[in-house]
Amino acid sequence: MNSSANSTPALAIENLHKSFGKAKIIRGVNLKIGKGERHAVIGPNGAGKSTLFNLITGRFPPTSGKVRLHGRDLAGLAPFQINRMGLSRSFQITNIFPKMSVFENVRCSLLWSKGYRYSFWNMVSRSQDLTDAADSILEQINLTARRDLPAGVLSYAEQRALEIGITIAGGANVIMLDEPTAGMSHSETDYIVELIRTVTEDKTLVMVEHDMGVVFGLADYISVLVYGEIIATGRPEEVRANPKVQEAYLGAALEAEH
Numbered sequence: 723m724n725s726s727a728n729s730t731p732a733l734a735i736e737n738l739h740k741s742f743g744k745a746k747i748i749r750g751v752n753l754k755i756g757k758g759e760r761h762a763v764i765g766p767n768g769a770g771k772s773t774l775f776n777l778i779t780g781r782f783p784p785t786s787g788k789v790r791l792h793g794r795d796l797a798g799l800a801p802f803q804i805n806r807m808g809l810s811r812s813f814q815i816t817n818i819f820p821k822m823s824v825f826e827n828v829r830c831s832l833l834w835s836k837g838y839r840y841s842f843w844n845m846v847s848r849s850q851d852l853t854d855a856a857d858s859i860l861e862q863i864n865l866t867a868r869r870d871l872p873a874g875v876l877s878y879a880e881q882r883a884l885e886i887g888i889t890i891a892g893g894a895n896v897i898m899l900d901e902p903t904a905g906m907s908h909s910e911t912d913y914i915v916e917l918i919r920t921v922t923e924d925k926t927l928v929m930v931e932h933d934m935g936v937v938f939g940l941a942d943y944i945s946v947l948v949y950g951e952i953i954a955t956g957r958p959e960e961v962r963a964n965p966k967v968q969e970a971y972l973g974a975a976l977e978a979e980h
């Protein structure tokens with residue numbers, strides 16, 4: 723889906739800057755991501771990809787510039803408020819509760835996304851709706867057979883799948899995944915890519931990813947971030963053919979794949 727086809731993009735980033743002390747890390751990023759689009763942000767190590775994620779999700783305030791979610795300015799909102807507006811993210815590091823069961827991990831994130839407090843836990847633990855919703859997520863991420871195991875005993879790929887389940891559990895329509903296939907074998911990567919494709923159907927996906935096979939297989943659009951600036955945005959084939967991108971990043975990144 724072309725972002726320009728939508729009047730209000732899912733995400734709009736306007737002249738965004740972020741400095742840490744004197745270091746200018748994000749240097750004037752402009753980006754529109756249309757509803758239903760799968761958009762990958764690629765670029766060399768240290769380019770500012772995670773920082774950009776942290777600015778979008780409200781973890782860091784920008785030095786200047788704006789982020790809009792479905793047209794609404796996110797300035798001053800806390801990450802949990804942005805989350806409740808329909809934006810959910812995963813982290814580079816697996817972010818699950820290893821001693822809780824797989825099912826409870828998902829149910830807990832459902833509770834959180836609905837704004838219940840932990841003191842409500844016992845009261846709502848019997849809620850059939852919540853149980854059904856958690857079971858439906860487990861089905862989507864193929865972990866029904868692992869439902870009652872402690873999450874810590876799952877394989878690495880299963881833990882990343884669970885984390886994706888936790889990310890989508892609240893029903894967010896903008897999903898942000900930070901390196902979802904990092905550290906995976908080829909077959910685990912294929913498995914997670916298919917899972918991401920399924921669970922983000924009809925949602926907007928923004929992902930940071932180093933594996934070019936994943937990026938070119940999954941993304942409708944790609945933006946290349948180099949030294950805090952987006953040097954190209956476009957369809958995968960346009961980005962691949964762009965000489966500036968080849969020079970700055972992609973030539974080396976594609977070579978590294980072989």
Ligand SMILES: Nc1ncnc2c1ncn2[C@@H]1O[C@H](COP(=O)(O)OP(=O)(O)OP(=O)(O)O)[C@@H](O)[C@H]1O
Nearest residue numbers: 742743745747765766767768769770771772773774
């Ligand atoms: N909280 C912070 N304080 C100071 N500097 C930071 C902070 N967060 C990130 N940086 C710096 O910003 C630069 C960009 O880091 P960032 O993690 O955003 O890059 P990246 O593109 O995600 O890299 P990678 O692909 O290796 O994950 C780095 O030089 C990093 O040291």
